[in-house]
Amino acid sequence: xxxxxxxxxxxxxxxxxxxxxxxxxxxxxxxxxxxxxxxxxxxxxxxxxxxxxxxxxxxxxxxxxxxxxxxxxxxxxxxxxxxxxxxxxxxxxxxxxxxxxxxxxxxxxxxxxxxxxxxxxxxxxxxxxxxxxxxxxxxxxxxxxxxxxxxxxxxxxxxxxxxxxxxxxxxxxxxxx
Numbered sequence: 001x002x003x004x005x006x007x008x009x010x011x012x013x014x015x016x017x018x019x020x021x022x023x024x025x026x027x028x029x030x031x032x033x034x035x036x037x038x039x040x041x042x043x044x045x046x047x048x049x050x051x052x053x054x055x056x057x058x059x060x061x062x063x064x065x066x067x068x069x070x071x072x073x074x075x076x077x078x079x080x081x082x083x084x085x086x087x088x089x090x091x092x093x094x095x096x097x098x099x100x101x102x103x104x105x106x107x108x109x110x111x112x113x114x115x116x117x118x119x120x121x122x123x124x125x126x127x128x129x130x131x132x133x134x135x136x137x138x139x140x141x142x143x144x145x146x147x148x149x150x151x152x153x154x155x156x157x158x159x160x161x162x163x164x165x166x167x168x169x170x171x172x173x174x175x176x177x
Contacts, residue, residue: 031098033166035091038100041159045152046086049078053154062145071132079110079150100153113149118142 045052058078061069074081088103121140123129128136155163
């Protein structure tokens with residue numbers, strides 16, 4: 001529950017209500033703050049490797065993939081191999097909305113989880129694929145895979161409280177002038 005208590009003299013009432021109505025028509029200042037809270041929540045999820053809503057740790061990487069990452073000298077955090085997805089994190093806001101999202105084709109597979117069907121992998125621009133420990137191959141039969149959900153977008157209770165406090169600050173400031 002949000003409760004705001006403000007004592008206003010009679011001559012200030014009209015100005016306070018006018019400012020409050022203007023904020024109701026265009027809440028861009030509040031929405032900007034909400035969008036920044038959404039961005040910070042996602043950045044924290046990438047840093048902590050945790051679901052921003054529940055705080056649960058992300059499922060560990062598949063052992064074979066983890067070995068492949070280490071062989072490529074990447075020992076960093078999950079979902080940060082290239083950093084492209086995290087760098088694409090952006091926010092938008094306006095008079096009545098606040099959004100945070102990523103501009104990466106594979107982001108939904110990580111947010112919600114996905115299953116890939118068995119498929120054939122063929123070389124692009126070369127005659128063969130170089131498979132470590134096996135050698136060159138004209139094609140590889142991929143058995144398909146399961147990508148577990150590793151949510152990075154969402155709002156937990158701490159962010160909800162921060163959002164409430166932000167709204168109260170803006171509304172109180174509008175009433176006080």
